[in-house]
Amino acid sequence: MMMRCDSKRNKFCKRMSTTAKEAPSWSFSSLPDDIILNVLARVPRRYHPILSCVSKKLQSLVRSSELQITRSLRGKEDRFYVGFRETLPSYNYETLDEWSYHWFTFTESHRRLASIPFPFPPIKPYSTTPIMVGTDIYIVGGSRNMWILDTRSGKLRHGPKSPVFRDKAAVGLVNDKIYIFGGTCPKCCYRDIQAQAFDLNTQTWQLAPNPSVPVYSTNDSVVTPALGRKIYVMDGMDVIVYDTRDGTCDEIVRAEGFNSQNICVVDNVLYMHYNGVGLMWYESKAKEWRLVHGLKFKGYFSDIKMAEYNGKLAFLWHSVNNGEVWCSVIALYGRSNVAIRGLGILSDVPFSYNLKDFMVCTDYY
Template structure:
C-alpha cells in the first residue's frame, strides 16, 4: 500500500522520542518550562528524572523568565475520622483530553493539625496555621511550597488558637480568634522577616463577645466582623468602625477579590460589592447557566488568574445513605458593563468523584501563580 504523503516511518518517530529522553537536563528543563502546568502531574509519571526537574526551583525561575507563569488551583477537602483529615488536590488536565480533574498532591505533613486550621496563601507558599492537634489548641505554622509540594515549619504563633480566622494583606498574615484578651486577640506574621507581633483588639467588649469571625484584606485595609456583630477596619495600626459590607454578605459566604472588586458566593448567586454605594449587587448573566444556582451549601470562590472559579460539592444518596461525592468546578469571566457586572461561564464540570471515601466538607480553595 502506498505510503501517505508526509507520514513518517515508525522508526523515525521512535528515534525522536528517544532523543527527547536523552536531552541534557538544562535543555529538558527549558522544554518542560514551556508546557502548561496542567500537564505536569501526567508528565511526572515518565521517570524520577522528570519528577525531579518538575519540582526544581530552576524550572519555575525559567518559567518566569519565559513569561510562562500561570494560575494553579489548589483545593483542600476535609475527611473526618481519618489519620490525615485534610487532603490536598490540584487541578490538572486529563491525559488525551480537554477535561480537567483534581489530583492529590503530596501527603500532608505529620505535624499538621487534625481539625480547624486556618489557611493563607502568600506568593507560592501555603500556610497552615493553628487548629487542634491531639485535642489541644496549637500555635504551630506549617508551610507547603507549591513548586515542590514539600512541607516545612515556620515560626509558631505567639499564642495557640484552636480555630483561627485569617486574611492576607501586603505579604502579612493577620490571625484572629480563640483569644478573649484584647492584647492577644489578633496577631500578624510578616512573611518576609518571619516575625510575629500582637495587634491589640478594638475593645475588651468586642473581643469577648464572639467566637467566630470573618477576616478580609481588601482595599489596603483589614476588616474583621464578629458573627452577628459590627465590622471594624484596621488602618495604619488603628481600629475604627467600618462599613457593614461583611455583615450584609452573610457569615457563610465565600469571598474573593478580582481587579480590586470584592465578590461573594452567597446562597445561590454571585454578588459584587459597590464600595461607592456601600451595597451588594448581583452579577448578571449567570442564572440558570451554572448548576451551583441550585443552592449548594459548601461552595468556595477564588480569584483564578483574573477569573472567578467556584467549587461546590454534590452529595449523591441511595436509600437515604451517602453513596457518592462529586466536586464541581466552574470558571467564570466577569466584566463591567457601565454600572453592572456581567458573568459568562467559560466551563464547568465534575473534577472529582469518589465512592470509596466520603469527604465531609469542601474546606479551602485558592490559586497560586507558578
C-alpha cells in the first residue's frame, strides 16, 4: 500500500513539474501594486523580513506608507505604547510604594497620547525591561518572575519563572525566543549561568550560550528580525553585539567624548543618539560613527527613546522644559540622510514623569 501511494505521488510530481515548465513565467511581484498591498496587509509581521529579501519591489512595498494605510483600512493599525515612571517625593529604593508607572498609547491616525489603565507588576520599574511580542508585553527583570500583559484585555498574568535571577541583565527578542544575559547574579552558585532564553512557542525556559565577554551593566538593548540572531547591548561606555547561536560577542566603541544611552538598529545599521550632537550611524567597515544629516530637534530633551518601525526609526522624546512629548517617524535613505514623516507633538505630561519604555505593537503572528 505504501509503495502504491509513493508511486502515485511520484507521478503527480512529474505531471506538476511538466506543467510548470510549459506554463508561462509568472511572479507575484508582477501583479499590480494594489493587489500586492492587499495580500501583504494580511501577512503577519514576523514574515516581513523574509518578504523583503525576495525582491526590491517587495521590500519597498513592505515598508511603504501605502501598506500602513491598507492595514488601517482593514482595522489593523499599529499601536505605540509608552511607559512613564513617576518618582514620588518620598521615593526610596528599598520600598515599592514610592513610585508609580503610567501607560499611554497612540497610533499614527490618532496622534495624541491617551492614558490607559493597564496594571504594572509589583516590582521596581527601573530594573525591568518590557518586550513587545504581538499584542502581549512580556515584562522581565528585577526578579525571576515574568509578567505578561495582554494589551487587548488589559489583564496582567504570571509567566513561568526563569531558572536564574540576573540583575541589570540585557534583554532581547530573536525569532521566537526572549533572551536574558549578562548583568550580575546575587547567588554565587548560579554565577556560571550567564544567559537564558524563554521559548514563546513552548512557554518554557532553557539555558542559552554564555557571552564570550563579561556583560556587566546595561542601559538598553535592541533587536530586530532583520538582525538574524544578534542582540545589540549598551554596556558601560560601549556596545556589545551578542550572537545567540554560540555566545560570541563583538565590541563597538562609542564615539569618543560623547554620551549616549539610546541605540536602535534598522536594516542592520546601528544608530545612536548623542546628547548635544544628534543622531549618528555606525559605519561597520570603517569602524567609525557618522552624523545623520537632515535632523533638527529643537530644545533639550531629558528622555529619548527609539524603536524600529517597519524599516524606519520611530523617535520619541520628552522635553524637559515644558513637559511636551514628541514623536517622529524617520525614513532613512543612504544611512546618512533622512526624511521625516513626523507625528508632531503628542501631549503634555507632568514634570514628575520620566520616559521609561517605548514599544510598537504589530500583528507579529
